[in-house]
Amino acid sequence: xxxxxxTPQLYTGNGKLGTMAILFINIMCPLGKVFFKRLWNEKxxxxxxxxxxxxxxxxxxxxxxxQKVTAWKLRKKFxxxxxxxxxxxxxxxxxxxxxxxxxxxxxxxMDEMIDQTYEGRLACFLKxxxxxxxxxxxxxxxxxxxxxxxxxxxxxxxxxxxxxxxxYDPVIEDWIAIRQDRTGQRLVAVxxxxxxxxxxxxxx
Numbered sequence: 001x002x003x004x005x006x007t008p009q010l011y012t013g014n015g016k017l018g019t020m021a022i023l024f025i026n027i028m029c030p031l032g033k034v035f036f037k038r039l040w041n042e043k044x045x046x047x048x049x050x051x052x053x054x055x056x057x058x059x060x061x062x063x064x065x066x067q068k069v070t071a072w073k074l075r076k077k078f079x080x081x082x083x084x085x086x087x088x089x090x091x092x093x094x095x096x097x098x099x100x101x102x103x104x105x106x107x108x109x110m111d112e113m114i115d116q117t118y119e120g121r122l123a124c125f126l127k128x129x130x131x132x133x134x135x136x137x138x139x140x141x142x143x144x145x146x147x148x149x150x151x152x153x154x155x156x157x158x159x160x161x162x163x164x165x166x167x168y169d170p171v172i173e174d175w176i177a178i179r180q181d182r183t184g185q186r187l188v189a190v191x192x193x194x195x196x197x198x199x200x201x202x203x204x
Contacts, residue, residue: 004134004146005029005154024135026156036129036159043117045162048169055165062191062198069189069200104152105167107131113167129159 005026012023047055107130114126130153137145153160176199188197 003132004136005156007135007137009138024137024155026135026154028154028156033158036126036157039122039125040159040162042122045166046169048173051165051169051172059191059194062196065189065191065198066200069187104149105164106151109167110152110163113163117166126159129153129157133157 005028007024007026010023010025012021014021051058110130111127114123118126130149133149133154135147135149135154137147139145153163187200189200190196191198
């Protein structure tokens with residue numbers, strides 16, 4: 001059944017104990033993945049000026065450029081402050097790694113986002129994808145636990161990244177608009193591989 005995927009447990013080798021050392025990847029029903037992806041694609045997604053993750057015709061190198069500009073500006077600021085030993089700016093490279101490990105949005109927020117775009121049965125189906133999903137967790141004693149996640153969707157579900165982006169991108173766009181009002185301009189950089197202008201306004 002599409003609600004209960006096989007859930008392999010991968011040990012990350014991060015030096016932590018218990019569940020913090022485990023990464024869950026859900027091997028989901030292929031037919032269910034195609035079905036829900038088709039439902040999600042029934043409505044066109046707005047292309048935000050500064051969005052790159054899970055966005056058609058946007059390249060990962062462009063997202064990396066935004067990340068590099070952010071790190072450069074923070075590094076420059078710390079050096080101007082005279083404390084060259086302070087390397088806390090490096091944390092921003094971890095905090096901005098949204099594409100690999102994005103947080104799990106609350107289900108009511110996901111419901112709200114879907115209701116703004118979809119109607120009727122289509123909206124109900126999309127909500128059921130994360131509201132009625134389960135995970136089978138194997139304990140050290142080889143017992144099977146059936147668990148329902150309380151937020152976000154299942155790791156490995158192709159429809160979850162664009163749903164997260166649909167929640168995340170408007171927040172970033174609003175933040176850019178606030179910063180633009182203060183600075184009076186957007187900040188862009190040139191992608192040397194394509195010559196395209198890349199919006200790096202999130203770094204302002």
